[in-house]
Amino acid sequence: MTAAAYNAISQSTGEPSLAQSGAGQSGAGQDGGTVGAAVTVAGAVLLPPSTRFGPALRAVYAGQLARGRVARVPLLFVAAFQSLGIMLLLRGVVDTGNETTSEQVVAGSTVLVVAFVALNLLAQRFGALRAAGALDYYLTLPIPGSAVVLGTAASYASFAVPGTVITAVVGALLFDLPLSGLWLLLPVAALAGASLAGIGAAIGLLAPRQELATVAGQVGMSVVLFVGIIPADRLPAGANVLRDLVPSTYAVDVLAAAFRPSVDWAAAAADLLVCAVVAVITLTAASMALRRAGNARG
Amino acid sequence: MGRVLSYAVRGLTRRHGVGERAVLATCDLDLDIERGEVFGVLGPNGAGKTTLVRQLMGLIRPDAGSIEMLGWDIVARPDIPPRLAAYLGQADTALADLPVGVAVETTARLRGLGRAASRAARTAVMDELGLAPIASRPLRHLSGGQRRLAAVACTLVGDRQVLVLDEPTTGLDPTARRAVWSALQRRRATTGVTVLLVTHNVLEAETVLDRVAVLDAGRVIACDTPGRLKASVSGDVRLDLVWRSEPPRDDPTIVRLAQHAEITGHRWSTRMTAADAREALARLTAGPAFAALDDFTLATPSLEDVYLALGGASRTLERT
Structure with missing residues (x-):
């Protein structure tokens, strides 16, 4: 043959x-x-x-973490400072007696940290790699594109972890919320991280120009901020549709519930499932976009 | 069944842009690269060298034509080149934040080596290229030459059968450049690795290549050993003159040289037969023009002369 x-x-x-x-x-x-x-x-x-998917994923992830070690301090804390600032600001405005609003503010600020790193920074990273022609490095290695996208996304989600913990704990203390349900932060951060990183990666790899990837990443983060922190019943008309479309909403809802004495587990599980499904879809799209991004460059 | 070539390229054509603004970056190009050959693609900036090798790595699809790599049709299977070849592109942003050692080891892991094998391969290639002292420094903190050398190390690690290198020695000092050339020759000699090297440096082409394809505007205008290519234009020599002041324009030798010279500031570069060059030089050094002459060189043809003699129009080839 x-x-x-x-x-x-x-x-x-x-x-x-x-x-x-x-x-x-x-x-x-x-x-x-x-x-x-x-x-x-x-x-x-x-x-x-x-190279098999598993070892390739681990190598990409480890490499990205090593990158993060160089830029760790600004990366970890810029994200947390922004959210801490927002919470301090709102602490002066919001009546702490209104528990629903307090929960929403703390949960929204926490998920915002994830959005900043996983969506905004990852979109910028892939946009910059693409603009520099640096994706050729990955595209000429015998590895699946999904390992590159997932490994990079996972490392960015990892960078967000310290910031989310700090934000959630400080927020709970500021707004007199119980800390007992805070273990839910783990699946929330992981799945919100995966879904937002998927969106970030897809934006970075699909945007026609690097500047557009940056702008889209920042707009995405602003949307998360807007619909995540403002309670649903106070959003302007039409914004509720947006709220339902953004995966971070579901993460915020689970985390807000975590601050309540009794959690509706079925609703929490359903919300987390939404995040997981969005993560699978967007990460798959980003993996496909990676191959296309290499081929499209002249 | 014929012999298996590292690359057999036929009728390769690739356009950039669309409509009236479309440019042929690769134009009906044929190429055979033998196994174990150190093959060069020489050409000025914009000749289509990078577009050619990116097609050979399956990074961009040709608009027309076929590429067989070691017997495999890689236009249909762009996933195959990464399994057979290592590629050094011009951008290393993906690795810029990594310490050199981590960059090399991670690349080895991504080429399928296990943890221990990756570590051993990293140590070997870093020693070979003299990178061990800077193993823990991130690429972005290195000088341009060291950074390029680190990227070369990432390409060499993992022992591929084919190495495709896009201007590997750009920015390297002479010592590092020779280290890269030796590393490539060593791999060819010991394991029969095929090296495909893009360069716009004439010295590099003449020093390390078995054969060279001279590229101009997306076409191969010549393809042979450097020696035979130079022999094909050997009737001519190049006389370069550098003036310290304006040469006397009424001197008949000056007038004749000025008609054919390529003039860049105080530098005149002319091509003529050896006999004519000797005569011109004798007149110049004996006549009034000698007072204005700062320096001259008389050289046998280089690959640059081959490129120009074959109708190449650009002046961006490097000589040193």
Whole structure:
């Protein structure tokens, strides 16, 4: 079989069901980091295996965390300072007796930290990589695009963790809210982080220009701020639609509930599910956009 | 069954832009690159070198034509080049915040090496390129040359069969440049690695390449060994003159040289037969023009002369 014939077959049947010749078994299994046996067809050389998703994801994530170590201090605290400032401001305005509003302000400010890092900064990062032609680095490595997007998104979500904890704890103390349900912050930050990072990555990779990616990331963060902190019943007409469309809303609702004595678990689970579904959709879209972003550059 | 080439390119065509503003970045280009060859693509800025190698890495799709890489049709399967080749692009922003050692090791991991193997490969390549002393410094804090060298290390790690390098030695000092050239030659000699190297540096092309394709406006205008290419224009030599003051315009030798010279400020560059050059030089050094002459060089043809003799129009090739 010629390589051309192989291509025809592989396109119709998908990669794994390849014809393999006897020579095609080496190269795999370098500490288990690769997937599939090396393959060959008559007239073409041995094709080394791709790197598996898991090891690729871990390597991207570890690399991004190492990046963060250099820029950690500003990254972690700029996000938290913004939210702390908003809470202090509103503490002077809001009546602490109004528990619904207090919950909403603290939960909204906490999720805003996630939005700042995962949506805004990640959109800027991918926009900058794309504009510089630096995505070529990832696109010429034998790794799935989803590992690049997920690994980077996960690292940015990790950067948001200290800021969210600080914001939630300080907020609860400021507004006299109970801290007992705060463990819910863990799934909220993870799933809000994943869904907002998916949006951020998709914006960065799909925006036609770097400046547009930056602007879109900032607008996205402002929307999260607006519909996240203002209680739903006080939003202007029409903004409620926006509120329902933004995944951060669901994260804010769960976190606001966490400050109440009794939590409606079914509603919380449903809200978290929405975040998870949005995360899957946007991260998939971003992974597809990564390949397209490389190909579109002249 | 014929031999398997590292690259067999036929009729490759790629446009930039659309409609009337469309530019042919690659134009009906054919290329055969043997396995184990150090092959160069030489051309001025804008000749289409980067667009060509990005197509060879599956990063952009050609509008027409075919590319076979080691027997595989990579136009249909753009996922294949990353499995066979390592690529050094011109941008390293993806790695800029990483310490050099982490950048190299992470790249090895992404090429499928395990933890221990990645660490060993990192140490080996960093020692080879003399990067060990700066292993813990982030790329963005390095000088341009060191940073480029670190990016080269990321490309070399993980032992690919084909190395595609877009101007690997830009900004490197002569020592680092030679370290890169040796590293490439070593891989070719020991494991038969194919090297495809883009350059606009004539010295690099003449020093390290087995064969070179001279590219101009998206076309290959010549492709052969550097020696044979130079021999094809060997009737001519290049006489370069540098004036410290305005040369006497009534001197017949000056008048004749001025008609054919490419003049850049005080520098005149002319091409002529060896006999004519000797005669012109004798007249200049014996006559009144000698007082205005600051320096001269008489050189046998370089690849730059090949490029110009073949009709290349740009003047952005580097000589040193």
